[in-house]
Amino acid sequence: MASAREPTPGYPEAVIQWGVQAGETCDDIAAVLYGSSKHAALIQRYNRVACGPGTTLAEGLTLVLPAEVTSIPDAKLRSMHPDVRARPAGGAWSPAAQGMPLLTNSSVNTLDEGRADIEFVDRTRVLLAPNTLVVIYGTASRARVSKTPPAAVELADGEVKAALAALRGQSVEVAASGGGRVSASSRDTVVQRRGERTTVAVFDGKAGVTSGGLSVVVPKDHGTRFVGKAPPARPRPLPAPVEWTTADAAQIALAPEGLGVLSASWKPAPAAAGYRVEIARDAEFNDLIAREEVKPDVLSFRAEKMPAGAYFLRVRVVDREEYLGVGAVRRFHLVAARAAGGVVPAAQEITANPYGIIELTPSPALELSLDDGPFGPVPERIDLLQRAPRALRLRERGSAAAERGSDAATSLPVRYTKVGAVVSASRAGSTSTTSTTTQGGPALEARVELEGLAGVDVGRRVAPRLVAHLPGGVRSVALAGGDRGGALTARIPLPREALRPGEPLRVRLDVADGRGGVIATSDAELPAAPEAPRAAPPPAPPAAPVLGAYLPLLPMSGVADGLWLAPTPPSVAAVGAAAARSGGGWVAAGQVRASGAIGPLGLDVALRSNPAGEGDGAGVGSTGWFGARLRVLRLGRSELELGPTLRLGVPMADGSPPVRIEPGIALGGAAGRFTWVADAGARIRASGDGAAVEAGDGAAAGDGAAGGEPATPDVQGFLLAGATADPAPWLRLHGALDLHLVHREVRADDVLGGLSAGVEAGGALFGALSVRVSPWRDEGEGLVTGQIAVGFREASP
Secondary structure, eight states, X not given: OOOSSOOOTTSSSOEEEEEOOTTOBHHHHHHHHHSSGGGGGGGGSSOOOOOOTTXXXXXXXXXXXXXXXXXXXXXXXXXXXXXXXXXXXXXXXXEOOTTOEEOTTOEEEEOTTOOEEEEETTSXXXXXXXXXXXXXXXSTTXXXXXXSOOOSEEEEEEEEEEEOSOOTTOOEEEEETTSOEEEEESSOEEEEEETTEEEEEESSSEEEEEETTEEEEEOTTEEEEEETTSOOOOOEEOOOOOOBSSOOSOEEEEEETTOEEEEEEBOOOTTEEEEEEEEESSTTSOSEEEEEEEOTTOOEEEEEEEOSEEEEEEEEEEETTOOBOOOEEXXXXXXXXXXXXXXXXXXXXXXXXXXXXXXXXXXXXXXXXXXXXXXXXXXXXXXXXXXXXXXEEEEEOSHHHHHHGGGGOEEEEEEEOOOEEEEEEEEESOOOTTOOXXXXXXXXXXXXXXXXXXXXXXXXIIOOEEEEEETTEEEEEEOEEOGGGOOEEEEEEOOGGGOOTXXXXXXXXXXXXXXXXXXEEEEEEEOOOOOOOOOOOOOOOOOOOOOSOSSOOOOSOSSSOOOOOOSSOOOEEEEEEEEEEETTEEEEEEEEEEEEEETTEEEEEEEEOOOEESSOGGGOOOEEEEEEEEOOEEEXXXXXXXXXXXXEEEEOSTTSOOOEEEEEEEEEEEETTEEEEEEEEEEEEOSSOOOEEETTTOOEEOTTOTTEEESSOSXXXXXXXXXXXXXXXXXXXXXXXXXXXXXXXSSOOEEEEEEEEEEEEESSEEEEEEEEEEEEOOTTOOSEEEEEEEEEESSOO
C-alpha cells in the first residue's frame, strides 16, 4: 500500500524516529506502532539491526521507521552506464533503465562496458564494476525474521563496492555466492569474486569477513581473501599509492569548445602487475566516468573530449596476488571558455582577439584573478576592451588555497592575435587651390581593409577611425562601410596648405580604434594634381624707344664739348675716335663710352684721351666724364620723359681741364619713328685755371702766361636740342644744335655753338659716324669735327 503522507525529505516515504527503551524488541515496537508484531520486518527497512524472537535492541538506539505500514521496493538503480541488464525474481533478463525499482531476488548484471549504482532504501549503496552479477536481497519482504541482519546483495561474479551514506554504527552486508559474507562498516570496501575466490579490500572504515566458520576484521588499507567456503586469510596491507611524477596540486585547464584533456603520469610501483585508472565526477568515485586496468609498463593516462567540470583521477596498483592498492587521487578542473570575437583557447593558454570577449562558465569551486589582482568568483565575461590581462590565474576556493597563495594558482597566459590594416589612398575632387573644402571640394579618399578581426563587431567593438597627418594639421574621420567584411572607406577634405598643383602630396595615415590605439600606420604619396590650365600671359609691352642718339658726338673742344643726353640713357658700350682741324693742323683723340639704366636711374661714362696731331688741341685734354640722371617722368611709351642730370668732369692727365660740375635737365619724347631730346644746364669750374692758349705759337702754358687767357671758363650755360629718325629698324639718323653761353673774366662773354648730324647702323653690333660744324666757335677751334665709333647695344632701334 502506498502511503498517503508526504515523503520525508531524503526518503521514499514518510518516516519517524523511535528511541529504543530498555528491553524493547522489534516485536514490541511493531505491536505499538503498527498494531501487530507481524510487521516487525519494517524495523529493518532503514536500520541494520537483528530482529529475532526475544532479541532485545540496544537501549538508546535511534531508529528510523516507516510512519505507517507500506510496501516499497528494497532498492533502485540510481545510475548506470550502458550495457547493464536486470531480471526480476523468476523472470527473464531485459535491458536495465535508470531509476528502475529492484525487489527482493531481483538480479542485476553489468556486461563488458557496464557499470551500475544501486541505492537501497536505507541509503546504503553498492557499486557494480563491469562483468558483475548480483542478487538483491531486501529487508521488508523477508518472510522470516532472523537474528542476523540480511545481506543487501549476493555477489555471484565480478566486483562490487559497498558504501554507507553515513556510518552511524551500521554496516553493508554482501554475501558471496557459495559461501562467505562481508559486513562492511565503510564508505569504500571493494569485494571481488572471480571463480571460487573472493577478495576483500578495505579503503575506509573496517569490514568483517566470515567464511568457513571463521571471521577476521579487516582494517583500513588492508585486505583478505578466501576460496569457496575456506576460512579467510590473515589481513595484509594493500599496495601503497603510486607516486605522481608532477606536483600533487589541483590541475586547472581550459576545455576548448567544452572538450578538455586530462592527463597524468606516475612512477613505476614495485611488484606491480598492473594499474587500475578511474575517473569520476565525485571524490568518493561513486559517479564513475571511466575505469580501465592497464599493464605495468603503462605509466601515464590521457582522457580527451572531456566536458567542463570537476574531475577526480585515481590510480591504484594491482599487485601479483591481484590485491587492489590504495588509490592516489588527483583533482582536475576543466573550465569552459568560448570564443566571442576570435578567442581560440588551448588547454593551458588563451589566444584572444584584443577586441573580443572571453566567456567562461563559472564554477563555485574556483576563483579567478586577472594578472596580479585579487581573487574573486569566476566571471561569466571578461571584456578585453575594458581589461587586457596578460594572464588569468585560477585556483580552488577555500582557506587552504588562499594560504598557499600564488603557488596554488594555475596561470593561463593570454596571447593576443595581431590586428592590422591595409590602407590605400587617392586624391579626389577639384584641384583648384581656390576651391572650398566641401563635400565636392578636393579631398583624400582612403580605402581600409582590416585584418585579424573575423567574428568581431567592428562598428561597435573597434569603432575604427582614419587619422591623416596633413600639411595643415591632423584630421580624423570615422571609417564607414565594411558590410559583410568589405573594405572601409573615408573621405577627408584637404586643407589649402595641401593644395599645391604639380607637387605630390605625402601624408601619413593611421588607422585607430575608438580608444585611440593605433591599429596600423601607412605612408601614402598621392600623385601630383594636374595643374589648372593657365591663361596665356599677356604679351610683354614693347620696350620703350631709345630717345636721341646712341653715341652722340663728343666735340673736340675744351669749352663746347657738351654731350647731347636723353632722360633715359641707352644700354651701350663703344670705342671710337674724333678728329678736328685746330691750330692749323689736325688733331685726334680716342674715347671710350658706356651707359645704361637701372630702372629710372641712368649712369654713363665717357673717357677721352689726350689729343694727338699737328694742331694745338684748342684746350682739349684727357678728361673723364661720369654722369647720372634720374627719370622722374615718363608718359606712355616715352611720349614724354623728363629727368635731372648731373655730370662730373675729372682731368686724367697733366694739362687737362680742371674738375668741372655740370648740372642740367633733360627732356625728350618719341612719336612713331621719330624722337627728340633737349638738354639745358650749366657747367661750373670746380678748381684750378686749367689749360691756356698762348697767342702767337699756340703752345700750352699756365694760367698766368704772357698773352694767354684761361681756356676753361669759370661758368657757362648750354642748350642742346635735336631729333632722330629711323628709316629702317637697323638705321638711325640724328641731328642736333648746341649753344653755349661762356663767361670769362678777361673778356666779354662769348656764345659758341654748332650743328651736328650723324648716322648709326647695325643691330646689337653697330657703328656710328657723325660730323659737327661749328660756325660759332672758340678761338683756335676748328670748323669741322668728325667722329667714328663702333660698339654694342642692347637692341636695335
